[in-house]
Amino acid sequence: MAYKNIIFDFGGVLVDWNPRYLYQDHFKDPEQMEWFLKNICTDEWNIEQDRGRTLSEATAMLQRQFPEHHDAIGLYYGKWETMLRGEIPGTVALLHRLKEKGFPLYGLTNWSAETIGIAYRRFAFFGLFDGIVVSGTEKLIKPDPAIYRLLFERYKLKAEECIFIDDNIHNVNAARGLGIHAIHFKDPVQLENELAAVVSL
CATH class of the missing domain: 3.40.50.1000 (HAD superfamily/HAD-like)
Incomplete structure (x- = not known):
């Protein structure tokens, strides 16, 4: 052929591309960072933005669900370019x-x-x-x-x-x-x- x-x-x-490039400066403890990416800003959540969900909707949804992580969630798209x-x-x-x-x-x-x-x-x-x-x-x-x-x-x-x-x-x-x-x-x-x-x- x-x-x-x-x-x-x-x-x-x-x-x-890797979200750890952003969050390694936010979380001083690597284990906390890994927990956050496994349980809050997960791959499954991110893939829905790749499917077409808006960034603002995705961010607001998680911030409502996990208000104690409001600022860390906001960083995901607030400083997304750092992941590149x-x-x-x-x-x-x-x-x-x-x-x-x-x-x-x-x-x-x-x-x-x-x-x-x-x-x-x-x-x-x-x-x-x-x-x-x-x-x-x-x-x-x-x-x-x-x-x-x-x-x-x-x-x-x-x-x-x-x-x-x-x-x-x-x-x-x-x-x-x-x-x-x-x-x-x-x-x-x-x-x-x-x-x-x-x-x-």
Whole structure:
């Protein structure tokens, strides 16, 4: 199979995002920080913003539910940009090489529609993409097959001609179920090796 298009996830693959980069300065005790992220501002709560819930609604809801953590909850989106540590250099270098080789590049990301613009402004490599689908804008979220199909329809892609890269195994498995060659990202070296096995770098 000749693969023509490369689809990238963003967070954890191209961008180093982690709420701990913000909260490590708020909580002096790492155990308190981990408790807060496991029980208050949880991954499950955050994913609903990626699904389209507004940041203001999400924040207010938690602050009503946990008034004793009002200020810490407010930091999550009040200082959200602090969670963006930087790009993941090895993966971004691969992105440039793929572009130079002539591969069309696409993004398929679970990300809030209200914060994705911060990432676009911060990292110039987003200009390399030929098309991007953002979950928060579409009100669809990986691993729902519908968001993959939306990407295909919008940019006239065929699943069997695409390679998809994501650090979340559930998203990878969903892509494979649709006939996409999917790579479970662990680090840039592993990604380069797996890409080199199926396309010319």
